[in-house]
Amino acid sequence: MEYxxxxxxxxxxxxxxxxxECGTAIDPNPANxxxxxxxxxxxxxxxxxxxxxxxxxxxCERYLQPPGEWIHCTLESRNAAFVWTEPHSKRIKVKLTVHxxxxxxxxxxxxxxxxxxxxxxxxxxxxxxxxxxxxxxxVQVRQKSENxxxxxxxxxxxxxxxxHENTLGIKPxxxxxxxxxxxxxxxxxxxxxxxxLVEYIVMDIECIMYKDKKSxxxxxxxxTRHVTADIWLVKASELGVNDNTIHTRTxxxxxxxxxxxxxxxxxxFLDDLEEDPTLRQNVNIFxxxxxxxxxxxxxxxxxxxxxxxxxxxxxxxVIDDVEMAE
Numbered sequence: 001m002e003y004x005x006x007x008x009x010x011x012x013x014x015x016x017x018x019x020x021e022c023g024t025a026i027d028p029n030p031a032n033x034x035x036x037x038x039x040x041x042x043x044x045x046x047x048x049x050x051x052x053x054x055x056x057x058x059x060c061e062r063y064l065q066p067p068g069e070w071i072h073c074t075l076e077s078r079n080a081a082f083v084w085t086e087p088h089s090k091r092i093k094v095k096l097t098v099h100x101x102x103x104x105x106x107x108x109x110x111x112x113x114x115x116x117x118x119x120x121x122x123x124x125x126x127x128x129x130x131x132x133x134x135x136x137x138x139v140q141v142r143q144k145s146e147n148x149x150x151x152x153x154x155x156x157x158x159x160x161x162x163x164h165e166n167t168l169g170i171k172p173x174x175x176x177x178x179x180x181x182x183x184x185x186x187x188x189x190x191x192x193x194x195x196x197l198v199e200y201i202v203m204d205i206e207c208i209m210y211k212d213k214k215s216x217x218x219x220x221x222x223x224t225r226h227v228t229a230d231i232w233l234v235k236a237s238e239l240g241v242n243d244n245t246i247h248t249r250t251x252x253x254x255x256x257x258x259x260x261x262x263x264x265x266x267x268x269f270l271d272d273l274e275e276d277p278t279l280r281q282n283v284n285i286f287x288x289x290x291x292x293x294x295x296x297x298x299x300x301x302x303x304x305x306x307x308x309x310x311x312x313x314x315x316x317x318v319i320d321d322v323e324m325a326e
Contacts, residue, residue: 019033030105035108044100052117054092060126083095091117093116141154192265197266198264198265200264203234206230226253229253232245
């Protein structure tokens with residue numbers, strides 16, 4: 001009697017394909033390429049920056065999270081591996097693993113390192129604590145009533161909204177009131193009155209470009225509602241008689257035009273002529289022989305006081321035309 005021994009069936013082999021680039025046997029995938037060849041053709045990390053800058057505050061040991069939030073961070077996380085660096089190197093290296101879909105649905109995994117440079121920067125909180133007089137705005141609150149409940153309510157609102165944490169130098173200010181009797185008894189003197197103003201005619205005007213304006217530290221904000229301009233004027237009473245124009249500067253360049261009538265302080269202009277030699281270089285100043293001021297023999301002239309010398313003055317203007325004289 002013979003026994004028939006069943007032959008063992010060979011184990012079914014998984015279907016394999018060859019990589020279209022290198023010929024390596026791989027499991028089928030939509031790209032028909034091995035992982036090494038896929039990485040050589042596709043870089044899923046090309047849109048991720050490999051270098052970046054971190055801002056670290058040494059006072060509170062917080063990092064800046066743009067645009068303006070400072071947070072505490074530890075040097076380990078669930079999704080990243082930190083590469084060891086020297087503590088004093090101010091470098092942080094993080095190894096990241098990312099996955100991406102490429103070439104018809106194939107999933108590719110790639111590992112790369114991001115290099116961070118640590119820069120020291122003081123946060124706003126530490127800045128305020130270091131500089132006691134650091135502030136962004138000065139606020140003054142006043143009340144006219146004698147009852148202090150309004151201020152007490154304001155204090156409660158400040159504490160409720162925690163505004164005191166970012167506030168420095170809170171102190172009461174004493175405000176003095178000026179009664180109507182004292183106001184009219186000691187009035188404020190005006191610089192000039194309308195009777196002192198003289199009529200001028202605008203002969204020419206030239207606006208000053210923004211790039212030509214001179215700036216200096218601490219000048220503050222510049223108004224955009226006005227236009228600075230150089231302007232040349234002639235007294236209305238001397239129009240057609242005197243061709244010498246007076247140059248000045250105005251902030252009404254967007255309103256004035258040649259031919260307009262304006263008012264100015266002539267006495268103040270004469271004072272400027274007397275004090276500024278450069279200003280009177282193009283102004284003809286004549287001698288008036290009919291006005292002789294008596295001089296005391298004991299009077300002395302201060303050489304530092306502003307004055308116009310006789311050498312700068314021209315002879316008296318004499319009009320010989322009979323018609324003009326009439």
